[in-house]
Amino acid sequence: MTATRGLEGIVAAETKISSIIDDTLTYVGYNIDDLTDNATFEEVVYLLWHTRLPKKDELAELTKQLAENAEVPQAIFDQFKAYPLETVHPMAALRTAISLLGVYDSEADDMTPEANYRKAIRLQAKIATVVTGFSRIRKGLEPIAPKPELGYAANFLYMLHGKDPAPIEIEAFNKALVLHADHELNASTFTARVCVATLSDVYSGITSAIGALKGPLHGGANEQVMKMLSEIGSVDNVENYIQTKLDNKEKIMGFGHRVYRKGDPRAKHLRVMSEKLTKLTGKPELFDMSVKIHDMIVGQKGLPANVDFFSASVYDSLGIEHDLFTPIFAVSRTSGWIAHILEQYANNRLIRPRAEYVGPGMQKYVSIEER
Ligand SMILES: CC(C)(COP(=O)(O)OP(=O)(O)OC[C@H]1O[C@@H](n2cnc3c(N)ncnc32)[C@H](O)[C@@H]1OP(=O)(O)O)[C@@H](O)C(=O)NCCC(=O)NCCS
Secondary structure (H helix, E strand, C coil): CCCCHHHCCCCCCCCCCEEEECCEEEECCEEHHHHHHHCCHHHHHHHHHHCCCCCHHHHHHHHHHHHHCCCCCHHHHHHHHCCCCCCCCHHHHHHHHHHHHHHCCCCCCCCCHHHHHHHHHHHHHHHHHHHHHHHHHHCCCCCCCCCCCCCHHHHHHHHHHCCCCCHHHHHHHHHHHHHHCCECECHHHHHHHHHHCCCCCHHHHHHHHHHHHCCCCCCCHHHHHHHHHHHHCCHHHHHHHHHHHHHCCCCCCCECCCCCCCCCCCHHHHHHHHHHHHHHCCCHHHHHHHHHHHHHHHHHHCCCECHHHHHHHHHHHCCCCHHHHHHHHHHHHHHHHHHHHHHHHHCCCCCCCCCCCCCCCCCCCCCHHHC
8 A cells, every 4th residue: 555645646536516627627517717707606606506507596596595594693703702802813713613503503413415405505604694703803893794685795795894895896706706616626625525424414514624724735825825915015025035935945825736737727817806906996016016926936936826826915905804815715615515515425435545554563562661
């Protein structure tokens, strides 16, 4: 038995949900470019959960269900208020809150497909309220109740900022949600599938996935990109800053990918939005710095930007706090995690690989006095 480090190249599941073939990402066979240009996030959620696009009435029904289930138990907010709010990362708060939501769901351990679908709607609806509620509570503000008449993207921005978002903000945020919704067997989705393959419940699956997404090699990269842009400060400083990092063999966040070689197809959409929004908000230098970094990394390392690179300046332009970038990734990716969890339940087999043992050979136990 020989281990494959990082399971690179190993095909560990069959899926009908999304695919990455020749650097093209599709959801259920629809090119991500098409969906980003045309679909609402709710449409994509339906697509991922039902493996087909919704008809008008089906989309209206899902949109209504998501709006109706958006409120969360007060206990979630009370718990946030008891946290050491100056230090707790919103991803830690989110991970804990999703687990707590399971405690308050009387159907949490009902494993019928109908109950699991109802939980899917509740989770997707509530996660936006959890993230925005946490953001407000740590600023000493009260959470804002969702507006049922708003769509998912608009409602998120409304609950975060307390005012109706502009159409361009809704468009940009909707596109970002669509682009992050699913991504084949990425680390957090694999984590979710491993968890529920033991026939554990949906809340456990999503909680585990959030834990995996939190790491800077996965979802945490977009927050690190913004940290880097803030540290650099101006276009003139880019060359020196990046060259020093490259000379020190440090990784530049937002570049490289395990699967894509020519480029991450999601990055170009975020690049276009980043250019538009940074101009509108009077921070064009953020985009200019990003382009200069991009050209240096592509030129010297041949590594293309991934989804996290330009999403950082897009979210910053939407007035979103930098440590909420990864929780927003989780809000969108919950749709994909749930799709994979439901797919796993429908054709389950325990996921239990083997390990190559590289420790010492057989040893004789020595009593503690003789060691
Ligand atoms: C995404 C990522 C984890 C994929 O990792 P991986 O497939 O395990 O690839 P490795 O980390 O083994 O990298 C392969 C080579 O490319 C280099 N490399 C990869 N990503 C790099 C980056 N962002 N900056 C500089 N060099 C990078 C590595 O140093 C390594 O070089 P070496 O062979 O000379 O040692 C990796 O590219 C990375 O850490 N990127 C930064 C974090 C990030 O943006 N994550 C979000 C992913 S959507």
